[in-house]
Amino acid sequence: MTRITAPFLDDPALKRVLAALSAEGAQALVVGGAVRNALLGEPVADVDIATSAPPEDSIRLAEASGLRAVPTGIEHGTVTIVAEGRGFEATTFRRDVETFGRRAVVAYSDRIEEDAQRRDFTMNALYADAAGQVLDPVGGLPDLARRRLRFVGDAETRIREDYLRILRFYRFLARYGREAELQALSACAALREGLRDISRERIGHEMRKLLDAPDPSRALALMAEAGVLPLVLPGADAGDMAELVAAEHDFGTGALPCWPRRLALLGAHDPAGALRLSRDEAREQDRIAQALALPAPEAAYRLGRRAAAQSVLIRAARGEPPPFGWCHAVAKGDQAQFPLAARDLMPDLSGPALGAALKRAETAWIDHDFALGRDQLRRIALEQDS
Structure with missing residues (x-):
């Protein structure tokens, strides 16, 4: 039997919640990402709970244990239970009665097997009890061991329940997978047109996460091959993504937020519109695009150090090696202040x-590595205008 020994299992608040929900014999289990990441030795951000107790019982059991229960998603069977100042979402086991795309008619269940059948991927359908004992109703453990991404049950059925699962498939492949099930790849390609009915906000949310994976190059290549990438991001070309990831590591920038840089590399026609970028995110894409048309020091002077550095890495991925000392040159350009002002040329010029x-x-000043002084620049301006 498989057991996890993750630190979150020692959390007193979580222990209180699990004990409260199971006080009368109901199952109360940690589910999904926390279990998956614990098994992979990855950090655990959120802990979700699945329980066989109906929502009204979850509320009653929590309050009987001195905890506060908030019906934050009661229509979906979700209750937030607050212990020691922190909230834990507890959702009752469910089974589908009918599905209509993302919407579904569900019924509560007391069987973990039925709840597991509603989940997207087998590696996300893993449960663990308070002692860390792992329950695997759909064969997720062997898939996780192989880093194989597989839909629960029939891939096309899972996708038709929510077409965004196509992008989730590629995102999880980029983040956790080494192997993709062939049936899943075929289903994503066959049903890709369903993504046209998904809001751009939801698509943008998934694409940001996908591009922030350690190495999204293989997933993006598969997306392009399946016709998914051009559908969600017209004009995008992921051919140089592996080289960009290598450049990020070569130059020690792998730890920096990287999805904007990687999105810029793709060269999509309208990334801001396709992914519903915020105003600041769209501005950053514009700055990187402008920086790509300038020498790095000038880009840093005109557009800022971040945009210039992004452009250097993108050019490196496209086969243009960075010049020696580029980091120093970019820093210098970012700090440079043009020493000549209009008043220095008046009244001679107007x-x-x-x-x-x-x-x-200014052009001469940039060409001379920002080294010319005010008097030199004034002479250049006036001599050329005489």
Whole structure:
């Protein structure tokens, strides 16, 4: 039998919740990502609970143990139980009666096997009791050991329940998988048109997470092959993604937030519209695109250090090695302050001539590695205009 020994199982608050829910014999189990990540030795962010107790019993049992229960998703069987100032979502086992895309008619169940059949992937349908004993109703443990991503039951059925599961499939493949089930790949390709009915906000949420995986290159290549990538991100080309991931590690930037850089590499026609980027996210994409058209020091001066550094890595992925000392050059450009002002050229110049002279002087200053002083720049501006 498989057992996990993750630190979260020693959490007194979680122990109180599990003990309360199981006080009268109901099952109360940790489910999904916490169990999966514990088995993989990955960090655990959230702990979700599945229970055979109906929602009204969950509320009653929690309150009987001195805990507060909030019906945050009661229509879906979810109750948030607050212990020691923290909330834990406890959802009653469910089974599908009818499904209509993302919407479904469900009934509560007291059987873990029926609850597991509603979940997306076998590696996410793993449960653990308070002692860490793992329950595996759908064969998720062998899949997890092989890092094989497989839908629970029939892949097309799972996808038709929610077409966003196509993108979730590629995201989980990028983050946790080494092997993709062929039936799953075929189903994603065959049903990709269903993604047209998914909101761009939801698509953008999944794509951000996918691009933030340690190495999304293989998943993106499979998405392109299946016709999924051009559907959700028209114009995107993932051909250089593996090289970008290598460049990130080579230059020690792998720990930085990277999905904006990777999205910029893809070169999609309208990433902001396709993924419903926020105003700040869209601005960053624009800055990176502008930086790609400039030498790195000038990009840092005009657009900031971050955009310039992103552009250097993207160019490296596309076969343009970074120049020696580029980090220092980018830092210098970011800190540079143009020393010449319009008043320094007045009254000798005015109007369009003044603007043209300032621009020429600035160009010379950038070309000389930001080293020219105000007097030198003034002479350049006035001599060229005389």
